[in-house]
Amino acid sequence: MVKEKTHVNVVVIGHVDSGKSTTTGHLIYKCGGIDQRKLEKFEKAAAQMGKSSFKFAWVLDKLKTERERGITIDISLLKFNTQKYTMTIIDAPGHRDFIKNMITGTSQADVGLLVVSAAKGEYEAGVSRSGQTREHALLAYTLGVKQIIVCVNKMDLTEPPYSKARFDEVVRGVGSFLKKIGYDCATVPFVPISGWTGENMITATQRMPWFQGWKSRQREGNASGRTLLEVLDSIQPPVRTANKPLRLPLQDVYKIGGVGTVPVGKIESGVLKAGMTLMFSPAKVTAEVKSIEMHHQGLQTALPGHNVGFNIKNVAVRNLRRGDVAGNAQHDPPADVSSFEAQVIILNHPGTVKAGYSPVLDCHTAHVTCRFAELKEKLDRRSGKQLEDHPQTLMSGDAATVRIVPIKPMCVESFFTYPSLGRFAARDLKQTVAVGVIKSVQKDQGGKLSHKAQVCK
Amino acid sequence: MGFGDLKSASGIKVLNDFLSERSYIEGYVPSQADVAVFESISAPPTADLCHALRWYNHIKSYNNQKSSLPGVKKPLGQYGPAGVADTTSGGGDDDDDDIDLFGSDDEEDAETARLKEERLAEYAARKSKKPTLIAKSSILLDVKPWDDETDMSKLEECVRTIQMDGLVWGQSKLVPVGYGIKKLQIGCVVEDDKVGTDLLEEHILAFEDFVQSMDVAAFNKI
Numbered sequence: 142m143v144k145e146k147t148h149v150n151v152v153v154i155g156h157v158d159s160g161k162s163t164t165t166g167h168l169i170y171k172c173g174g175i176d177q178r179k180l181e182k183f184e185k186a187a188a189q190m191g192k193s194s195f196k197f198a199w200v201l202d203k204l205k206t207e208r209e210r211g212i213t214i215d216i217s218l219l220k221f222n223t224q225k226y227t228m229t230i231i232d233a234p235g236h237r238d239f240i241k242n243m244i245t246g247t248s249q250a251d252v253g254l255l256v257v258s259a260a261k262g263e264y265e266a267g268v269s270r271s272g273q274t275r276e277h278a279l280l281a282y283t284l285g286v287k288q289i290i291v292c293v294n295k296m297d298l299t300e301p302p303y304s305k306a307r308f309d310e311v312v313r314g315v316g317s318f319l320k321k322i323g324y325d326c327a328t329v330p331f332v333p334i335s336g337w338t339g340e341n342m343i344t345a346t347q348r349m350p351w352f353q354g355w356k357s358r359q360r361e362g363n364a365s366g367r368t369l370l371e372v373l374d375s376i377q378p379p380v381r382t383a384n385k386p387l388r389l390p391l392q393d394v395y396k397i398g399g400v401g402t403v404p405v406g407k408i409e410s411g412v413l414k415a416g417m418t419l420m421f422s423p424a425k426v427t428a429e430v431k432s433i434e435m436h437h438q439g440l441q442t443a444l445p446g447h448n449v450g451f452n453i454k455n456v457a458v459r460n461l462r463r464g465d466v467a468g469n470a471q472h473d474p475p476a477d478v479s480s481f482e483a484q485v486i487i488l489n490h491p492g493t494v495k496a497g498y499s500p501v502l503d504c505h506t507a508h509v510t511c512r513f514a515e516l517k518e519k520l521d522r523r524s525g526k527q528l529e530d531h532p533q534t535l536m537s538g539d540a541a542t543v544r545i546v547p548i549k550p551m552c553v554e555s556f557f558t559y560p561s562l563g564r565f566a567a568r569d570l571k572q573t574v575a576v577g578v579i580k581s582v583q584k585d586q587g588g589k590l591s592h593k594a595q596v597c598k
Numbered sequence: 599m600g601f602g603d604l605k606s607a608s609g610i611k612v613l614n615d616f617l618s619e620r621s622y623i624e625g626y627v628p629s630q631a632d633v634a635v636f637e638s639i640s641a642p643p644t645a646d647l648c649h650a651l652r653w654y655n656h657i658k659s660y661n662n663q664k665s666s667l668p669g670v671k672k673p674l675g676q677y678g679p680a681g682v683a684d685t686t687s688g689g690g691d692d693d694d695d696d697i698d699l700f701g702s703d704d705e706e707d708a709e710t711a712r713l714k715e716e717r718l719a720e721y722a723a724r725k726s727k728k729p730t731l732i733a734k735s736s737i738l739l740d741v742k743p744w745d746d747e748t749d750m751s752k753l754e755e756c757v758r759t760i761q762m763d764g765l766v767w768g769q770s771k772l773v774p775v776g777y778g779i780k781k782l783q784i785g786c787v788v789e790d791d792k793v794g795t796d797l798l799e800e801h802i803l804a805f806e807d808f809v810q811s812m813d814v815a816a817f818n819k820i
Contacts, residue, residue, distance in 0.1 A: 208736050208787070209734060209787055209820055211736070211768015211769060211786060212768065219818065235733050236788075236794070238795040238796065238817075246813075246814055246817065261721070262721025265714050266721050392813060393742045393811050394810075395777070395779055396744075397779070398745075398747070400777050434775075436773075436774050437776055450779065
């Protein structure tokens with residue numbers, strides 16, 4: 142049997158005109174992400190219409206039309222293979238609800254691919270104050286996307302075409318703001334490409350002889366190469382968290398005739414085994430796992446990333462609900478928190494945020510109203526240095542450390558110990574008003590089990 | 599390389615040491631290198647720093663032929679002994695670290711700013727001619743029933759009755775979860791400005807006889 146390739150999620154970010162869809166399309170088209178039969182059909186049609194020379198563009202356009210009509214489901218999951226990895230690409234939409242989805246959603250991005258247009262005027266617009274480039278990159282950093290790749294796109298449209306001077310200018314500009322956000326530029330590869338003509342995408346181009354190749358400093362030695370595909374193959378695989386304690390936030394709880402109670406959720410860390418005793422928080426219920434199933438197949442052990450259902454003994458459906466977190470009762474069991482300290486960034490709030498502000502927090506599958514009890518300090522986003530002690534108000538663009546109190550029991554963790562249980566989106570006025578990562582948690586003393594709280598300082 | 603702060607006594611001291619075994623900053627004839635360093639010194643070195651004073655007076659004598667001296671001026675940091683950085687104020691000016699991320703970029707010089715303005719204006723002009731595309735996203739939803747006996751075709755029927763401006767339902771399939779439970783995976787295309795996931799969730803959860811919860815399985819730009 143062929144060994145399964147490691148799975149990596151890539152989120153493609155960039156300004157509206159950066160050409161990210163074309164770039165994404167090109168990768169998928171060339172790396173076998175499109176159904177072969179469909180591709181042949183389209184290619185034949187393109188040839189018949191005398192569009193062979195623009196085959197790629199034409200096929201992409203057809204696919205886009207198909208997507209708009211929602212004809213195939215599988216097209217909404219963009220997948221392709223590199224030598225080492227199976228990649229799922231998320232082409233980040235400008236939709237206001239996307240950010241929340243990126244935080245609580247099922248597919249947390251491992252790598253950010255920032256596409257910047259080098260074309261005249263487009264680069265300037267993309268990185269300008271109103272451009273999306275900075276905001277996207279900042280969010281990616283805040284949400285723990287530590288690896289970022291920069292594609293300097295549309296090199297065919299610079300003046301003159303394939304200009305080294307323009308590439309250098311863009312690298313300088315983007316490098317400087319990535320540094321301001323917090324990225325270490327020595328680890329960031331910059332690749333000059335054209336998503337349209339395919340320069341440096343899959344194969345190295347002859348048109349930019351001045352390009353010496355990209356470099357990236359990594360933990361295990363340095364990586365270098367010439368094409369975007371090589372960059373994607375050189376990334377560091379996401380760390381598997383199978384050896385950490387179990388965390389499994391519940392999505393749903395079912396009552397199945399003849400079986401009993403079946404909670405369902407995705408394993409964020411650790412392993413789930415039949416026979417294990419689980420602790421649910423904040424429900425404060427313990428139960429033994431009788432059996433596990435995934436896609437209707439029985440499993441003895443389930444691993445991080447698996448979306449599983451499991452059968453538990455002696456617990457009624459009404460005692461559990463979406464937002465509860467299951468963990469091993471013997472190994473750092475989950476507990477609800479009385480308060481937690483988080484670093485937040487205010488995004489789209491129309492006015493000012495004061496102590497007492499109570500938006501709804503979406504964290505893993507939980508959805509709980511929480512009070513900003515104390516605005517502790519206003520921070521410089523890049524350095525994390527304190528700008529102001531106990532600020533009176535916060536505004537859009539501000540970063541701050543805030544003590545937050547959930548108004549009903551809730552189980553969250555510090556971002557450091559369990560990343561996906563430690564990041565959240567704050568929602569108010571039907572939009573995402575803030576995003577945050579949890580620095581430390583104050584576990585509820587009322588919990589039945591005493592244990593060492595894994596608090597990160 | 600550099601002399602430290604040439605405006606301070608310590609900087610002049612470094613310069614003095616440097617010149618104790620050299621006639622000029624670079625090479626064996628007066629050059630632009632000497633002019634660059636000379637110009638960054640505010641007052642003649644004191645008499646106890648004899649090497650620096652000797653050099654200072656010598657370069658001063660070239661005062662009216664300064665521009666005709668050979669060589670190209672380089673930043674101060676390129677001259678002097680290795681291992682000493684240039685900290686002369688007004689010297690190297692690439693320290694833009696402290697500007698606010700969303701703040702104005704007023705540290706740029708006028709030329710760069712003008713160039714940027716020009717390019718932006720051209721971009722805006724081109725952009726206004728292009729027909730504005732309606733931004734759309736493709737969203738894949740997981741809709742979960744209450745148990746294995748929920749009528750999934752009825753559930754799907756209900757979901758498809760939801761109609762909104764800017765919403766188009768796409769294909770769907772049933773995905774096995776476990777223990778006989780299936781979830782409905784259904785695609786839709788939304789106009790970004792008109793339809794949000796919150797609104798969809800609200801409408802879908804309203805069919806509370808059939809639907810337990812809804813999750814977003816995939817969210818992409820079209």
